[in-house]
Amino acid sequence: METELISKKDLLDLKGISYGQLYRWKRKNLIPEDWFIRKSTFTGQETFFPKEKILQRIDKIQEMKEDLSLDDLAEVFSPTVGDVEFSTESLVGNGIISEMAFNFFMDVRNFNKLFEFEDVIQVYLIDQLLNSGEINREEARMVLDLLNGKEEIFRTKPTEIVIVRKFGVSSSLLVSNQENVLFDNGTKIIKKVSIGTVAEELKSKLMGVK
Amino acid sequence: MENLRDLFINGHGSSGGGTFETVKINGHGKIHGDLKCDYFTINGHGSTEGNVDAQRFQIDGSGKIRGNVTSKFAKIEGHSSIYGNVDAERLDVDGHATITGKVTAKELDIDGWVTIENNTKAEETKIDGRCKVKGNFIGKEIRMDGILTVQGNCEVETFKGDGKFDIDGLLSADQININIYWSSSSKEIGGQTIIVKRKIELLNKLVSTFKTVQLTTDLIEGDYVELNSTKAKIVRGEDVVIGDNCDIDLVEYRGTYQENSNSVVRKAVKI
Numbered sequence: 001m002e003t004e005l006i007s008k009k010d011l012l013d014l015k016g017i018s019y020g021q022l023y024r025w026k027r028k029n030l031i032p033e034d035w036f037i038r039k040s041t042f043t044g045q046e047t048f049f050p051k052e053k054i055l056q057r058i059d060k061i062q063e064m065k066e067d068l069s070l071d072d073l074a075e076v077f078s079p080t081v082g083d084v085e086f087s088t089e090s091l092v093g094n095g096i097i098s099e100m101a102f103n104f105f106m107d108v109r110n111f112n113k114l115f116e117f118e119d120v121i122q123v124y125l126i127d128q129l130l131n132s133g134e135i136n137r138e139e140a141r142m143v144l145d146l147l148n149g150k151e152e153i154f155r156t157k158p159t160e161i162v163i164v165r166k167f168g169v170s171s172s173l174l175v176s177n178q179e180n181v182l183f184d185n186g187t188k189i190i191k192k193v194s195i196g197t198v199a200e201e202l203k204s205k206l207m208g209v210k
Numbered sequence: 211m212e213n214l215r216d217l218f219i220n221g222h223g224s225s226g227g228g229t230f231e232t233v234k235i236n237g238h239g240k241i242h243g244d245l246k247c248d249y250f251t252i253n254g255h256g257s258t259e260g261n262v263d264a265q266r267f268q269i270d271g272s273g274k275i276r277g278n279v280t281s282k283f284a285k286i287e288g289h290s291s292i293y294g295n296v297d298a299e300r301l302d303v304d305g306h307a308t309i310t311g312k313v314t315a316k317e318l319d320i321d322g323w324v325t326i327e328n329n330t331k332a333e334e335t336k337i338d339g340r341c342k343v344k345g346n347f348i349g350k351e352i353r354m355d356g357i358l359t360v361q362g363n364c365e366v367e368t369f370k371g372d373g374k375f376d377i378d379g380l381l382s383a384d385q386i387n388i389n390i391y392w393s394s395s396s397k398e399i400g401g402q403t404i405i406v407k408r409k410i411e412l413l414n415k416l417v418s419t420f421k422t423v424q425l426t427t428d429l430i431e432g433d434y435v436e437l438n439s440t441k442a443k444i445v446r447g448e449d450v451v452i453g454d455n456c457d458i459d460l461v462e463y464r465g466t467y468q469e470n471s472n473s474v475v476r477k478a479v480k481i
Contacts, residue, residue, distance in 0.1 A: 027367075045429065
């Protein structure tokens, strides 16, 4: 599938932003380097962006830049999982994660406390998945098993989780570095979710809470 | 504080490294191993095979460090090759230095000649000598009065001063305010305010190099762009002022546009 592109000129017009802002956001890594796509046009070199991604990102930057510094924003958008402070009480109390998901996680992992931000991501993720009704508890358990001990991978590399079912049997995969994964016809992809996106969502919620 | 010993090497001595108060190499000293000390200095032909962690680090003679240097204040007056990374609060290069690893510093002050073969991150940089960075240069402010070469991108908040620069990638800054002294170049330039002036000195007029000294670039994009002595393919801006001695293929502006008659602008369009 071809990704729809938008030229830099059209982007500035559409969003009412300036060159100065765009270059500043790029410097602060709010917009990833690989979203800048260079193409030759009749007027010379022009820069294009993946339209959907950049529009979403700019909406988010504009919405959040009132409350957060650019460096905080950079932390929110960083594709890898960084350090964010949290406490279990505030997570459940503020409705960022549900008590049910929290208990489920504690039960599966045999923990009595959330230790790392990586743990919080996992609770948040299965909370979302269970809540949407896309997966059942058994599958959530499977996802947690899959992620167990893989923190280093999803902390440092862009990673996706793919949950598939074939003939009533589910399985899950951890895919890093965004390579294409293809399945046979009988396999149904139940859910594909990028840990980076989940982390971004979670980080922006956590920073909103502060 | 524990009482630490000093290490002095005056002749052809060698040592296995360790923790000291002061380490002074005056002759042909060699240190095999990691060093941690308060003050490290080389006056002769010293070398180390290991990392150096010194509050104050100074090379006056000729030094070879085969390892990483961590220091609060590092100063290179003589000749030095560092085969590793340098992490310093302040790094002064008054002599000659080659650093093969990454450089991270709060303050970088170049009066001499430095080649950094990797990425460089420095908050405040002052270049009065020559600075060559073979990777990307990232920081807050660069003040130029010398020569800067960057083989990657140069991304700061403020880029200002006189001198000469050659950047193979993008020069990006909120404020770019430069007086070019010798011909300079950057593949692309982007930011909020971009002002390029031409420093005219009597000597230049006499040698009549005035016309030939230009900033050459493919693309300039900024909110306010004011150019002199610039040769560019495309200039895009909100407000664009083309001053003297420019040669520009295409100007695209959204707000206002001014052009001086002794510049060549092949096409200017309001978009």
